[in-house]
Structure formats: structure tokens, C-alpha cells
Amino acid sequence: xxxxxxxxxxxxxxxxxxxxxxxxxxxxxxxxxxxxxxxxxxxxxxxxxxxxxxxxxxxxxxxxxxxxxxxxxxxxxxxxxxxxxxxxxxxxxxxxxxxxxxxxxxxxxxxxxxxxxxxxxxxxxxx
Amino acid sequence: xxxxxxxxxxxxxxxxxxxxxxxxxxxxxxxxxxxxxxxxxxxxxxxxxxxxxxxxxxxxxxxxxxxxxxxxxxxxxxxxxxxxxxxxxxxxxxxxxxxxxxxxxxxxxxxxxxxxxxxxxxxxxxxxxxxxxxxxxxxxxxxxxxxxxxxxxxxxxxxxxxxxxxxxxx
Numbered sequence: 001x002x003x004x005x006x007x008x009x010x011x012x013x014x015x016x017x018x019x020x021x022x023x024x025x026x027x028x029x030x031x032x033x034x035x036x037x038x039x040x041x042x043x044x045x046x047x048x049x050x051x052x053x054x055x056x057x058x059x060x061x062x063x064x065x066x067x068x069x070x071x072x073x074x075x076x077x078x079x080x081x082x083x084x085x086x087x088x089x090x091x092x093x094x095x096x097x098x099x100x101x102x103x104x105x106x107x108x109x110x111x112x113x114x115x116x117x118x119x120x121x122x123x124x125x126x127x
Numbered sequence: 128x129x130x131x132x133x134x135x136x137x138x139x140x141x142x143x144x145x146x147x148x149x150x151x152x153x154x155x156x157x158x159x160x161x162x163x164x165x166x167x168x169x170x171x172x173x174x175x176x177x178x179x180x181x182x183x184x185x186x187x188x189x190x191x192x193x194x195x196x197x198x199x200x201x202x203x204x205x206x207x208x209x210x211x212x213x214x215x216x217x218x219x220x221x222x223x224x225x226x227x228x229x230x231x232x233x234x235x236x237x238x239x240x241x242x243x244x245x246x247x248x249x250x251x252x253x254x255x256x257x258x259x260x261x262x263x264x265x266x267x268x269x270x271x272x273x274x275x276x277x278x279x280x281x282x283x284x285x286x287x288x289x290x291x292x293x294x295x296x297x
Contacts, residue, residue, distance in 0.1 A: 038145055038148070038152075038182075040186070040190065075182065075265075076264035076268050080262040080264055087254040104175075105172055106179060106272055109271060113247055116250055117254055
């Protein structure tokens with residue numbers, strides 16, 4: 001697994017190992033989003049990256065943490081790609097935590113709305 | 128807060144350039160697009176909402192315009208009474224399916240109990256759909272995140288689509 005850098009968007013990945021006492025999962029795969037995602041077709045670049053992240057999470061028995069709190073802006077096409085990624089993670093039984101900054105209006109509204117997808121391993125967390 | 132009517136700010140988009148759209152959106156968000164008098168440049172949350180409106184309307188126009196006509200997409204910002212009005216005009220092809228879908232989408236939005244409910248419906252629909260389909264989230268984002276009303280008007284020749292979003296100044 002590697003970082004992604006595409007235009008003004010960067011995604012930094014980090015795997016955190018957990019002790020057995022910290023839960024049933026062995027690790028956390030953190031994907032920290034930085035910058036801006038404004039491509040017309042973001043899915044073309046994001047989907048292969050997401051697939052790799054899911055494969056690694058399954059192999060390592062990791063849960064995914066998507067950190068958006070430092071993200072400046074995304075367009076609606078990127079939000080669509082994120083929704084589909086979360087849904088695929090849920091269908092493959094990979095727990096996902098979405099972390100966002102509620103003091104930023106667009107983050108609060110965009111990510112709070114994902115509560116309709118809650119359950120099946122999706123957790124929303126504000127910082 | 129009632130604002131005085133000021134002269135409009137007009138920007139043209141001569142090509143479907145998403146980077147240019149983002150630069151324009153950033154200028155709205157940081158207030159540098161506003162010449163000063165009349166526009167609420169001190170309100171960062173309002174600027175953020177306005178940036179979402181401009182960005183999503185321009186992205187829609189960039190995706191679905193008839194660029195073969197050699198015409199530009201135009202963005203106009205006007206302070207009108209207590210509202211900020213964003214108008215985006217773009218050339219379209221007569222009978223364009225995307226325009227029909229957009230008008231139907233706005234009618235659907237109008238029939239929903241609230242923009243938040245409409246947005247949540249769309250999130251669920253995206254989650255249930257096969258990946259790669261159209262987002263159709265942009266206009267809902269304008270209504271839900273920016274709190275705007277949105278109307279569309281197609282000229283009689285069906286070659287010019289005008290989208291108008293009205294953002295109340297709190």
C-alpha cells in the first residue's frame with residue numbers, strides 16, 4: 001500500500017498495529033485525505049486505490065479509518081466515489097470509521113448525511 | 128441583513144476546464160473575487176456556501192454544455208435585496224437528455240419534504256447503484272449544504288440553459 005498523489009489531492013496511508021487487547025481487528029489502516037479533490041472523473045484514480053486498500057485491510061484483518069478532517073474541498077463526484085467505497089467496504093465486511101471536522105460546515109453536512117448508511121461496520125466520528 | 132444591490136460580477140468559462148472552475152471557486156471562498164462594497168466578504172461560512180454553489184453549478188455546466196457551439200459558460204453573481212444570486216448560463220443541444228434529467232431532478236427536489244431528506248435519499252441511491260454511474264449530487268448539495276433554492280430555465284430554442292441559485296444572507 002502506498003500514498004496517493006493526484007493533482008491537488010493527496011491520500012497518506014498508515015497502518016497501525018493493535019494488540020489483541022485492543023479489539024478483534026489486528027490493525028487499523030488509516031487513509032488521511034489532504035488538499036482538494038476536484039477532478040471531473042475522480043473515480044478513475046480513486047477506485048483502484050480503494051480496491052488496494054480493501055484488499056490490504058482484508059489481508060491484515062484491519063479496519064479502515066478515513067480521515068477527512070484536514071481535507072479542504074471535494075466536489076460531488078468525489079463524494080459519490082467515497083459513498084461507493086464505504087458501501088463496498090461494508091459489503092466485504094471491512095469496518096470503516098469516517099473521521100471529520102464538524103466545525104467546517106461542508107464537512108459536518110456532507111459526512112453527517114452518511115449516517116443513513118450506518119450499521120454494517122460504518123462508524124462516524126467527529127474530531 | 129439586507130444588502131444593497133451592487134453591480135454583478137461576471138466570469139466566463141470558455142472550455143470545460145475543471146481546474147479553472149476550482150480556481151474560481153477558491154477565489155469565491157477566500158473572498159478575492161469580490162470587489163469590495165456590497166458583497167459579504169467577511170462571512171466565511173457564507174463564502175464557503177457560495178463557493179459550493181458556484182463550483183457545483185459550473186461543474187454541471189462544464190459536463191453538459193454544447194461546447195461545439197463555440198460559446199462560453201457564464202457565471203454571474205449579484206447581490207439582490209437580502210439574497211446572493213448565482214446565475215450560470217450554458218449552451219446546450221436541443222433535446223439534450225441531460226437537460227431533461229436535470230429538470231426532472233429539480234422537480235423531484237421540489238417535491239421532497241426538505242433538502243436534507245432529498246440528499247439522504249440520494250446518498251442511499253448512490254450506495255445501492257453500480258459504481259460508475261452519474262452522481263446527480265451536485266444540485267442536492269447546493270440545496271442541502273448551501274441552503275439555496277435552485278431554478279432552471281430553458282430558452283424557447285432549447286439551446287441555452289440558465290440555472291439560478293438564491294442564497295439567503297443570514
